[in-house]
Amino acid sequence: NAGVTQTPKFRVLKTGQSMTLLCAQDMNHEYMYWYRQDPGMGLRLIHYSVGEGTTAKGEVPDGYNVSRLKKQNFLLGLESAAPSQTSVYFCASRLLGGSDTEAFFGQGTRLTVV
Amino acid sequence: KQEVTQIPAALSVPEGENLVLNCSFTDSAIYNLQWFRQDPGKGLTSLLLIQSSQREQTSGRLNASLDKSSGRSTLYIAASQPGDSATYLCAYKDMRFGAGTRLTVKP
Numbered sequence: 649n650a651g652v653t654q655t656p657k658f659r660v661l662k663t664g665q666s667m668t669l670l671c672a673q674d675m676n677h678e679y680m681y682w683y684r685q686d687p688g689m690g691l692r693l694i695h696y697s698v699g700e701g702t703t704a705k706g707e708v709p710d711g712y713n714v715s716r717l718k719k720q721n722f723l724l725g726l727e728s729a730a731p732s733q734t735s736v737y738f739c740a741s742r743l744l745g746g747s748d749t750e751a752f753f754g755q756g757t758r759l760t761v762v
Numbered sequence: 763k764q765e766v767t768q769i770p771a772a773l774s775v776p777e778g779e780n781l782v783l784n785c786s787f788t789d790s791a792i793y794n795l796q797w798f799r800q801d802p803g804k805g806l807t808s809l810l811l812i813q814s815s816q817r818e819q820t821s822g823r824l825n826a827s828l829d830k831s832s833g834r835s836t837l838y839i840a841a842s843q844p845g846d847s848a849t850y851l852c853a854y855k856d857m858r859f860g861a862g863t864r865l866t867v868k869p
Contacts, residue, residue, distance in 0.1 A: 652805075690768075690859045692859075693859075696856075749811075751796060751853070753798075756803075
């Protein structure tokens with residue numbers, strides 16, 4: 649039982665490059681989330697999905713796009729990376745949203761944009 | 763706008779002390795509230811989930827309470843140990859997080 653798996657774990661990008669982060673869960677969860685974590689700022693929600701084929705904006709969506717073509721996968725894309733996007737990115741999933749279900753997190757992706 | 767505040771931002775205690783971490787939120791119409799632990803360089807691990815119909819949850823030396831009327835939750839850690847050293851975060855409703863409390867338990 650892998651839980652929530654993030655790929656890659658580390659990445660260095662040059663300004664203007666693009667990349668996609670993959671989040672995969674094997675728990676048949678409906679809700680999935682992408683966060684970024686910066687020193688002293690806790691976790692900020694970028695985008696989330698309430699089911700296959702759906703996505704919604706969180707607190708800090710600018711500069712990111714997401715897709716949920718398959719229920720088990722939630723992709724986070726950076727079309728033109730900027731140094732301000734240097735951060736640690738976390739993915740999470742839960743069976744249902746807003747209510748009585750536990751959330752599970754991946755181990756994070758450390759992204760540096762130079 | 764939903765806001766979550768955690769106080770204190772950092773806490774250092776000697777081993778064996780009982781301690782309380784606080785989490786407050788602006789939206790009183792909450793659903794559930796979840797407490798997490800994060801070790802340096804790691805992801806978040808769920809500690810306790812308090813459902814909206816509950817007032818508290820317990821797991822081992824941890825006890826979390828929820829007071830919807832005052833918009834507060836507390837995480838009580840009994841007989842703290844050096845292995846409890848980590849950052850503790852709370853999240854509620856739409857998975858909005860506080861900035862966390864960094865706990866250090868000194869041997």
